[in-house]
Amino acid sequence: MPPAAPLLLGFCHRHVDRKGIARCMTCAVIVCQECATRFDGINYCVECLARTRGGDARRKGLPALVGTAIAICVMLPLVGMTLGWVLLLWSRALR
Ligand SMILES: [Zn+2]
Ligand SMILES: [Zn+2]
DSSP, X not given: OOXXXXXXXXXXXXXXXXXXXXXXXXXXXXXXXXXXXXXXXEEEOHHHHHHHHHHHIIIIIHHHHHHHHHXXXXXXXXXXXXXXXXXXXXXXXXX
């Protein structure tokens, strides 16, 4: 009796001579050891993983970068002004 799992999964959608070990959770294709990629504990095929990661980078990466740039642009003059005022008041208080 051969094991049931490889028979149920069949062969990899990219490598027809390799046994499948998992199914992509997004498009349900069968993937072999080499093609299966885990992300957040879920199996994906290479195509779906690239799509998932690319989408994340576009959604989260850019606004975070823009937000940081704006924060730096706003903070630097504020810090400089505050420091200038403190130094001015301090020098006056000493006199
Ligand atoms: Zn897929
Ligand atoms: Zn494969």
